[in-house]
Amino acid sequence: MVSLPWDLVAKSGVYVVCPVCGRVTAIDTGYCRHCRSPLGSFSVFSEPPEELFSEGLFLGRFDSGRRFCLDLSVLQKHVAVLGMTGYGKTCFVKRLLYELYERGVRFLVFDWDGEYRVLAKKTGALYFKPGSVLYGLRLNVLDPGLDSAESHVDWLVSVFRELYLESYEYAGLSPQMEYVLRKCLLKCVRERGCLSDLVEEVRGFDEKLPNISATKLALVTRLSRFVESGVLREVFCSRRTDLPLSDIDEENIVVDLSAISSISLDDARFLVNIVLKHVFYKALRRSTLSRPVHVTVVEEAEEVLPRKYSKRSFLDTWTSVKFALRLRKRGECLVLVSHSPDTVEEEALRNCSNVFVFRVQGARNIRVVCGLLGLDESFGHFLSSLSVGEAVVRVADFSECFKITVERVVEEELPCFELTEDEETFLRCVEEYPFMSVRERMRFLGWSGRRYYLVEKSLIEKGLVKCVLFKLGERGRPMKLYVLPWRSGEGLVHKAAVGYLKTFLESLGFKCRTGGRGEPDLIVEDRVAVEVEASGSVSLSEVVRYGEKYERVFVVAATEEAYSACLAKLGDCVFSISGLGELVKEIKRALRAK
Template identity: 25%
Template sequence: MKSFQKTIKIAKISEFNPVIFLRGLVGTGIGCNLHVYTGSQSYVHLSTVGTGFSIVKALKRAELNQKILESLLYTVKFEEVDEEPVIRAGKCSTLFEIVSPQSMEYQEQFHFLCSRLFSAGVPCHMIVKVSPVAIGYDYYEDDTLGMKSKSPISSQLQKLEIKEELDLFMDSAFEVTFGVFITANSDYQLKRWASIALSYLTSTYNINGVHSQCIQYDGKRAIGAFNRVMAGGHLNSSVITSKNLAAYFQIPAIGPLEPRVEIDFPTPELGQNGIKLGNVLAPDNDVMGDAIFDPCSIFEHIAIWGATGTGKSTLLKRMIIELHNNAGLRLIIFDLHDEYREIISHLNGEIGKDITIINPILQKFSVNPLELFTQDAVSRDIAVAERTENFISLLKQVFILGEIQESRVRAGIYSLYNSGTPTIEDLVKVLLSQKIDNLSGKLMKFTRGFYGNIFNVKSSSLPFDKLETTTTIFELGRLPTGMRCFFVSVFLILWWDYKRRNRPSEATPHVMVLDEFHHYSGLSVINKMLSEARKYKEGLICSHQGPNQVTSNNVLDNLVRNTATKIIFRQEQASDKHTVSTALGGLSKEQAAYLSVMDVGEAIVKLKGVKTAFRIRTDDFQAGTPIDDDQVRQIVLNDQMITSIEQLSDDEIRFLKAVYEHPRSRVADVSKNLKIRNLDGYALFNGLKQRGALIEETVKHGVGRPKNILSLSVQAHRVLDLGRRSESAHHGGTEHIEMGRSIADILEADGWNCLIEDGCDVKAERDGFIIAIEVETGKAKTRSHLIKNLERDSWADIIIVVCPNKVDKQEIEKIIARNNIGNVFVITYGTVESIMDLIP
């Protein structure tokens, strides 16, 4: 007999009566597995197995069984899944509960057990497998004996004296397997979690002070038991009535599975012009139209609140793309977790010109927290006073600053401005002279080494005028948390002064995205920006988990009062729900309670000009292909960047043109082509690289050591008016392109016609025989794209995959074998020269 399993995932429940459901199974004669996982991401599955003499019949039976299950789950929202639940951890232990036939009143015991395990963080798979059994004097066909025999299950029922109970209550009987499979990565964790699970199991199903028998398996035997039960077999089973089984078979509301609630929020009429936030939802979750946001109201600011994992970041990414592409606005995004690179490919424009990425690890730039943008005497006095207070506010945000220290710091900064533009090192010297050793010691780290290069300078190298006309992502995820906040705080102080250097009527429209806003909410400049930034056409998007993360009541009141648009995802804290209710103009008790049970991607929105709040479901975000670090390094930020050909000497122009005409050249190669000394070539190279005209990259090139090759920057192409060589973007960057060209050179020398990037990385053809070559540099995060590429290359007679080393080769060969892809050969960079040996 063949078997086939179909599985559905439970998404939401409004109510679930296990007795009615189980009797429905008896009426239809099908069994099912209830599978609950209580790890960090909990979920609930129901599966059913169909059997037949062929896989086709088994599949049809499984599909029929699935439809029956779905019809019995009319109060449950579910979705079909392709993958069956599996155990992925290295170690496993199993507890089989020998379910007691004694009478047990249904009191949501299973729900209670799952909730306790989930709260305790015990990662385990709980399986309740149920199969209705024949009772009384039913007979079944015995092909072996050629006669009808009494059902063995019936005999077991009579032996357990359950038959009378069935007659008494007109109940049904089930064969039941109840297993708890605990997973861990170490023996210590496994033993600890198994002990916790056993204690919870014992206390939950304790009947009249007596717990039924429990059998434990470990290791491979436990995993084998899991696979057997999931495939449809029973193990250590018992036979009990549906009434007693109801205490074991329940759909628990744990983790992301929440009670299904319908709540009445108005569905207002919205405009048609603007950017889409998502879909407006009716009380029954029907889509009523698009939720349109007017980008003109962005300068009256937006507050976005939502717990982690509720869809807040997804909405932010979509909003950034829409504001940049469709509203023509430019933004600054502080990326504290290096997650916004994936939006770059969705943004219109050219990297380095319309889109900028700034990463302190990859690029050199500097900001002076004490630098002023105005030099006019009267204006400067005002600016000094404001900058002093803003900087003290920054210090209080980062360090503990007493009143005496604060007054001395204030006096010290004022004295320093009398002699020009001070630096942090100048301030440290003043504090040391006043014996404020504690604070000066803390500030000292900003004057030396890596941090000193960024913060301890006379003038900032960041081109603020350029940042105002590009969409800029500050990637700060590789910095320590405290340093990220310090940098953002410094930048906000400088940016606010920069924006006010001109009259409001001359201001350039711009948007600042402040993710994890609560980190900066204590800055005095934030209060100023919330109140006054609108005049200077600066919009703020303030995003964080909940309003009460802002500890200052004054700032929180200012945030609520000065944000015309509010978007609220799920909120679970009572204090947050109270603040949200007030901010939205007053929610009913039911509406406020609903804030705790909203789905991922579901939000309550209050727009400017719309009287009432309404519900939306935001759209998903599909991440684009992120650019690599080499491309980020190419973005030149400082003012020494070459902007015209007049800034170049004749020798420099010749050097750049030689690099353009001879791709993949080293400095020594260019020097040789120009017939100049290597010493002079390196001098020209260093000057051009420093001024942002040249890029040097280290790439592997078959056998031997890597080499450093040169290429022109985007700016150099523009200045010299040279056509850019078209190269497709790849995860591997220059290394990918270099290896593809090397392979093409080898094949062309043997008479093959080669095309690069024509349906594959390299396409080679000779006498009607076609080879598709894919280069795998190993720089992509996953190998998922490889399978797609190989399936796409099925038109070729053979496919060759080239990868860096033997480890990659073994991994790729396993992937190819697992996906049953034929006519594919895998070689390493070191064996590229022997590629001809693979060709028949």
């Protein structure tokens, strides 16, 4: 391997004899100028010593074939993945996410082109695609999550202000408009309303102010986009939120923005900033960590952090900049992916210490990436000649750049189903009313038994619906629940079992409360713990941990499979939800013991 000083190559010129045609040619492009044959292994950058980058996340190989591995702790200093479309950026990010998944690191991906669906399937991630019947997303932007109502309103006002500055040619929000918006937002946030409630609240605002009618009309005009568009109304005008906002860093999540971004980039940017805000506040509640526990990938970073906004807005608007500035020691890694780095906010890129540059073109893009890599702009010709999968890398705490070839990820294509109108109606009904009985659902849809059976059978064969028989109590027929595998999994059965058990125990005079994070599902009289299992995944260590705090611990299995699995693990403390008589006796015995 020959290492050459690229500034000398670019300015003075280096020539070799082509091994194919025998003529003298410059090596600046890596190909013979006469016969277009590759010139062989002339490398601008030397490989790091063998003792470096030998352990960790396997991301690619050096020119010699040696593996390039990156230590997990390095990712806390954030990552920028830059280069032209089609030269390996997404392939690299997928490789990174698969490696992180194997090590138990959670991730959130904002996918603008629908390229991460297979990854979501293989990693069991929650997959959302706003505007899709199968994977639709509802997001109540007025839900403060872990934040206070007042602080959430402050942040929302800054987001709206930034959005309107762009959309309405600097007309923005007047002081009076901002006052009315803030008052209405605060009321709706406290009442857990949604954006359609906010529009009605603005329309009904009755405080006497000069030109109040014009102010209300201007605000309603700006907010009406969320109410009138079908996709936006489905996403934003719901009191429910499908994303686990309070525990957003405990799940693997992929949000496919391809449908909503085709309508309006502003609305897609708005959705991303809303979700990032919750990730940001959750990360701030962590203690100082030496390695990342959660990774956020922002594809098309130039759409979320456009450079043109950075000089005329509040820093609060750009939640991703807060990531880069404040979350380095909080176990959060931010991955910014862009095909046009010159249009990404400079402050965000400067705070990414790990830079992976694929082929780039254009003088401004080359200037930006050379600055991030610490290279002279004379390297631009080399950067614009990189092949597919090749990247020039600069890693935190290592002073020199080097070149790698990304290890490809092989993914199979997932089948795409065309849904009939009846199938779409059925899925929407199941998602909206998950605990409705078959008879009630049939009556609600107005279908005959045969029509209902054929639609159900078709969806089951496509793998879009899974039936679970759930028996409550010792008598009566079991209840049929429809599980949407991509959305609820076993959570629907678990939720139904916890609700039924709580109601059942309260009807017998027991004082019950639902457990919070790190607690059992039900706590009876603050002395007895009841853990409900739908899949049999409970561990003995978990039961022992609850036993240290509560006098007795019981496990209730919601299905026959879970009952068999739990019984084999735990023995006598396991009960079936179809026969709760013995559980009640044991709870009474435990409460009488002291």
